[in-house]
Amino acid sequence: MGFWQLTLEALRSLRANRLRSALAILGVIIGITSVVMMMATGDWMRAFIDKELSRLGRNQLLVFPAAATEGAVRTSGKRPALTLGDAEAIAQLPSVKLAAAEIRGFVQAHFGSDNENLSVLGVTPEMLSLKNWPVEQGVSFDNNDVRSGKRVLLIGAKLAKKYYAGRDPIGQSVRLDGRPYTVIGVLATEGQGLNGNDEGELMLVPITAAPSRERLLPGVVNALTVQGREGTAMSDVEMDVAELLRDRHRITGDREDDFRTIDLAGIAKAGASIAKGLQLGMGLIGAIALIVGGIGIMNIMLVSVSERVREIGIRMAIGAKPRDVLAQFLVEAVVLCILGGLAGLGLAWGAAAAISHFAHFDMPLAVRHMVVAVSFAASVGLFFGYYPARRASKLLPIECLRQD
Structure with missing residues (x-):
């Protein structure tokens, strides 16, 4: 048969x-x-x-403030944080190509009669290059806008389509927590980033004009992103950044660092481990x-x-x-x-x-x-x-x- x-x-x-x-x-x-x-x-x-990681590059380092400890309990907000000065000093290191700072917060954004709770990033101009966030319409802000604290805004393509369908978003006014900002550019960003946020809903403002900055000390930032030069081992970049920050923050001897660093290559390894576990x-x-x-x-x-x-x-x-x-x-x-x-x-x-x-x-x-x-x-x-x-x-x- x-x-x-x-x-x-x-x-x-x-x-x-x-x-x-x-x-x-x-x-x-x-x-x-x-x-x-x-x-x-x-x-x-x-x-x-x-x-x-291919979009961002694997030669990037994230720097965050570390939590303080009292006895065996970890606390937050009791240590000197990272500053704009730290980012400027790190950018001068021979092993570093670019360094940028950011302040992250949530705001009530009013697009005319519409409003929505959205995440807003206060950044320095270098962040757009580091994160590969190109401007597809309009222009980006520059260091002059950062120095003057100018209230200008870059929005993601998804927000532009959602609130300005059939209209030119450039020049429109958006109120963030009651403060008026002028849209000067639209970002060509889509999909989810490594942090899980929808990059089509990005809102970027000069770091000195961030709505959340009144909740921080002057010049203090939430995080730094550092890009090493091509051909430089990220372990060397991490060591140089750590030595500089310890010196700037006057950390000597066996005192614990008030910052922590994360190599994006390490995130890739962690993600691979999670995927393998699943x-x-x-x-x-x-x-x-x-x-x-x-x-x-x-x-x-x-x-x-x-x-x-x-x-x-x-x-x-x-x-x-x-x-x-x-x-x-x-x-x-x-x-x-x-x-x-x-x-x-x-x-x-x-x-x-x-x-x-x-x-x-x-x-x-x-x-x-x-x-x-x-x-x-x-x-x-x-x-x-x-x-x-x-x-x-x-x-x-x-x-x-x-x-x-």
């Missing part, structure tokens, strides 16, 4: 017991869905991090579900063998060999699992589409995901279907024909 004929026979047999077959493959469906989603999630996380966790769930599903299929096949003893005897009596019976039941188990795999693949596709739509990031399923899903399903069928198939092939025709 050929493979296709065996497959057709398997489908007829499974169709005769639809409910039992559906219940048998439930574990396979859950397992394959978990495996596919595991692979898609890991691929998306790695692709996202690689894309962001893959392992979901893979474990998938493996358990596949084992449970495989055991269920083995039980169903054993029941099927016991119900079809007379059929097996008749086949053998008219010339079927043990290997033919083995192949027949093994193909039934494999077909059952492949159907479960295809159903799991469809479920995973629907879940990925829902995540892409509602969470606003793309999680496509690649061809290799589909191949792995079908291969896993077929492997489960072969492994758990072999024992029932072998048991059927070992039956003696005369004993089978005696069964009622």
